[in-house]
Structures are given as structure tokens and as C-alpha cells.
Amino acid sequence: MNVMHQDSADPVAAKRNSWVLTVAQAFGGANAPIIVSLGGLVGQHLSTDPDLVTLPVSLLSLGLALGTLPAAWVMRRFGRKPGYLLGSVTGMVSGLIAALGIVLSSFLVFCLGTCLAGFYSSYVQSYRFAATDNTTAAQSHKAIVRVMVGGLIAAIIGPQLVIWTRDALPGTPFAGSFLSQAVLAALAFPVLLMLRTSTPPTAHASESALERPLAQILTSPRYLLAIATGVVSYGLMTFVMTASPIAMVGHGHSIDQAALGIQWHILAMYAPSFVTGRLMVRFGKERVAAVGLLLIGCSAAVALSGFDISHFWLSLVLLGIGWNFGFIGATAMVADCHTPAERSKVQGANDFVVFGTVACASFSAGSLLHSSGWETINWIVLPAVALVLVPLVWRAARPGDHSGSPALR
Template identity: 80%
Template structure:
């Protein structure tokens, strides 16, 4: 590749990163709206108390099930076409969820949140798309930069819940899901500005002569990256799914619960301004290890009391821990494949991570109902230790595939 071509590729990569950052700010607000309200709407519509978090669980299940189809669509038709398809699904999902509330139909509402998960499966891959044409340290910074868009999402999502939840008298929260659809619609013109990868990169992607997926899956380096992502995201979702219901159950208001989720999501994405630099300076494995440690600290805070300060501080620590752990894990995955292996490795990683996330979300509601908020947080500690120990061990030595 000539110097001129290399410069053009770098320019495209930086432009795409900023486009994806804006798209992340809109698409990233999809999940916070469902997470803030899914359990609360479930309390009103669900015929069984054990199913009150089912709408949030279906968001995560849809995300998991959507990763492989989304990877295929993007591989077959390109990133931009895939992301436009995802935004269309997001638009439809918000309208269906609002219809479910208006008709007092738990099944229709759950269908809407499941489709919101399919939309999220496209949004989650923005971080990989940002790294498509970047290399080395720039790849880590690009991933971190796109996730900065989550900061705007952290404000937009919960604030829309507060501003629009009573927009339609007699159908509380329907307005919030209509606003969710509107955000997906706004993402469409933004995503139209996304440039396809250069011809060199497209050629690399289309030449599928890489290693078999099973061979990649069995490498210690990739297994560690997946385990770190699974624990970081799985535990974050496990706790976050239960937290709004736990806050309301301990006497705090719906607005306080929504603000708690907002602080949590701000903490999830705020560190992205410097997470990339920390990984370049100290190594992605060490940053991920600190993230897991912070997730453990969040559980300790949650176990220390039920005041709103305990809930909010625990959610903030959980968010920062997720940021370090998940971005670190994403960068670790990005080191494990060749260009021709990109789609299948990314898709497999997201399927495993978000499949686990879906299971964690399903179990959170039942465990909260049967055993309480304390048990939710006691589960966090051994899960963190299970991955933190090997991660620290391997971060202290050169890692080879």
C-alpha cells in the first residue's frame, strides 16, 4: 500500500469513527430505555412475578441471537447497509413496545423489547467497525472513541424516560418507547454518512482463507478475551437488570431509579475518553483486570446498605468496571484474528458474550424475587475472582496465542 493509499485509509477510519460515535449516542440510548422501564412495565403487565424482568431479558436474548445474523448481513452487504437495517429494526421495536403498553399486552411488549435487542446487536458492533481500517494503538483508541458516544446515550435515554413517560395519559411509559423509535429514525441519516472500507480491506474481508473458527476458539489468548468480556458484561447486566426494581422496592422513586441508571451509564462510557490511552500505556489485560476488581467493589458497596447513595455508588463503580473490563476484552479480541477471520471471530465473540448476558438477565429477576438484592451481589464476587486470577497471571507475562 502506497503512502497516499495509507493516508486515505487513515482518513476514512477517523471519519467513520466520528460517524459511529454519533450513531452510538443515538443507538446506545435504546438499551437504557428498555432497562430503566422494562422491569417496571413488567410489574404491571406480567401475569407472573417471576417474569417481571422478562422484557429486559428478551432485550439481551435478542442481542445475543442477533449477533450472528448481523455479522452475516454486514459481511454480505457491508457495514453501512447492515447498520441501516438495524436502525430500521430499532424504529419498529419502539413502536411495537409502545403498542404493547397501550393494549396492556405483555406478549406484544416483550416482542418489542426482543426486537430492540436485535437492534442492539448492530449497535454493539460499532466498536469493531471503528477499528476496521485502524491499526496498532490507533485501533484501541478508535474503539474507545466510539464508546464515548455512550456518554450522550447515558443522558438521552434516562432523560427521555423522565420527560416522556407520562406523555400519553392513561398509558404510562408508552411515550418513552415512542421516543426510542424516534432515536432509531434519527440514526438513519447519520449512518448514511458511513464510508465503506477501502478496496484493500474489502478484499481482505472477502477472502475467507483464515483458520477454522474452532481452532481460534481453542487458543488461550482468545479464550481469555472471551471470558473477560463474558464476566464484565454478564455481571454488569445481571446487577443492572435488577437494580431499578430493587431501588423502587426499597422505597426510592421511579425517577431516582432512572437517574441511577443514568449515572451508571455515564460511568460506563465516561472513562472512554482515556481508556484507550491507559491500554496503550499499561496494557489491555491490566486495564481489564482493574475493571473486574471495580465490579467486585461495586458489589461490596451494594451489600453495605440500601440508601440511594449505596445504590448509585454501586452502579457507578459497576459502570467504570464494565468500561475497563469490556473495552479491554474487546481490544484483546481484536488482537486474535487476521483480516479474513474478522467477521466470524467478532460474531462468535459477541454471540458467546451476549448469550451469557441474556442468561444473566433471565436469572436476575427470578433470583431477585426469590432471594433478594443481597444475593444478587453476593453472586458477583466469586464470578469476578474466577476470571480475575488468570487474567492477572497472564497480564504479568507475554501473552501468546
């Protein structure tokens, strides 16, 4: 069965949308690094339970997971543009609530803000799929990567805002950083107004008639492998990243060094995007994803070798590059597995599973770090990588399976 994931190729609209989404990604993508850099540290000030200090970061992941299916429904029913505008408003509100929680010294209110930020991120995460609308199959990989490059800008904006604005409000450390989070979401709103989207998929009666049930799609080994690759690459990245700022501070490094470590990590997450698309065209998406998982394993090995700031930073850089190859490869694999009418539910189901797992990883990271230490966090990475790497390498080695064809096998 040949599955074309674009509505109809329109190079002009696709190019315009890719630039709009790239800028929106730069603003929206900075949402997560602000919370990841500060969520655990604010949690230490506001929570009396050491096991709950990373709860705000975990709630970001939970909100992202819970928001994927409603976001998919909104975009399926009303179209991508209205959905993305709603997401931007959610981002503004989340930053204001988080800042209010800090001002009121309320851990509960702060957690509500970070959870709502996750709902905003559920829209931001789908920008990568929106980039493939109106493209041909051959152009889709490059379109995904082009939008992901916006995350490179976000990697600079987010951590720098943490440093510049964390003391902007006297007497309330870090509140200014979350106000800046709301401002970034507000800046994304007029950008997203320029998006040109097609009619919502449900309006295409002829395509809807050809829609397969989600249960049938879930029986496809290729789709299941794509989901598993996304789960491991994103889940492990979040698992380690959530614990790393607290681990760095706990081993005697400063808050600024921890924030810079997250910045280098997020730069490493997005900087390879300039070449990831070409690598997938040349070697195949499965092979690129496999290299990504290997790099994630290497990052754990570096983390286990010492506690100097160089060990933390190098580990986070390798983790970021590994995430880039693994997650973008998985995204391209998913994009090959649906028709235009199926795209919302297939993409939504993928993100629900991936980010649901990410939320579980994030929730467990804080308590595991507190009870078992930084080394245990990294020892867990190695068998998890091996579990998916083996079938991924087997799939990549099969002739024709990495050709970039949109055929659903």
C-alpha cells in the same frame, strides 16, 4: 502469526467513520437504557406473574444474543453500512411495537418490542469493532474508545427521555418513552448513510484463502481469555443492573431515583472512555481489564453494605466504571485476534458467547431477586470475578503480553 485487523490503513476514512459511529452510538446506545429503566416497571403493570416482571429486559439481552450471528452474516455478505441501516430500521419498528404493547395492555406485544430492540442492539454493539476498520494496530484502541464515548451521550439521552416522555401519552404511562426510542433509531439512519466502508471481507479472495476455521481460532488461549473477560464484565453488569431498578423501588426509593441511578450507572460506563485508551497503551489491555473486574467486585461489596439510595448509586457507578475497563479491554483483546477476512466470524462468535451469557444473566436476575433478594444477587458477583481475574492477572504479568502487539499467541 501476526494478525492485522484492519483492511488497509486509511486515516481520513477512519477519522470520518469514527465520528459517524460516535453519533450513531449516541442515538443507538440510548435504546438499552430506556428499556432497562422501564422494562421491569412496565412488566409489573402488564404481567400477573411476579417472576416475569423483568422478562422484557431479559428479552432485550436475548434478542441481542440471537441477533449477533445474523448481524455478522449480513455485514460479512453485504458490508457494514447496509447492515447498520437495517439495524436502524429494526430499532424504529421495535420502539413502535413496544409502545403499542403498552397502549393495548399486552405483555406479549411489549415483550416482542423489547426483543426486537435487542436485534437492533446487536448492530449497535458492533460499532466498536467497525471503528478499527482502516486503522493501524496502534490506532485501534483509541478508535474503539472514541466510538464508545458516544455512549456517554446516550447515557444522558436515554434516562432523561424516560423522565420527560413517560407521561407524554395521557392514560398510557411509559408509552411515550418507547415512541422516543423509535425516534432515536430514526435519527441514526441518516447519520449512518454517511459511513464509508470498504468492500465486504468475502470479496477479498486472497485473504479468504488464508482464513482459519473458527474451531482453530477458538483454541487460542488469548482469544478464549478475551471472551471470558467480556462474558464476566458484561454478564455481571447486566445481572446487577437488571435487578437494581426493582430493588431500589422495593426498598422504598422512587421511580425517578431509580431512573437517575441507571443514568449515573450508564454515565459511569462511558465517561472513563476518555482515558481508557491511553491507560491501555500505557499499562496494557489485560491490566486495565483486570482493574475493571476488581471494581465490579467492589461494587458488590458496596451494595452489600446497605440499602440507602447512596449505596445503590455508588454501587452502580463502580459497576459502570468496572464494565468500561473490563469490556473495552476485552474488545481490544479480541481485535488483536483476527485477520481482516476473519473479523466478522471472530467478532460475531465473541458477541454471541458474551451476549448469550448476558441473556442468561438477565433472565435469572428477576426470579433470583424475587426468590432470594438483592443481597444474593451481589454475593454471586464475587466468585465470578475471581474466576477470570486470576488468569487475567497471570496473563498481564507475563512480559510482552500487554504490549499492544497484534500478534496472536
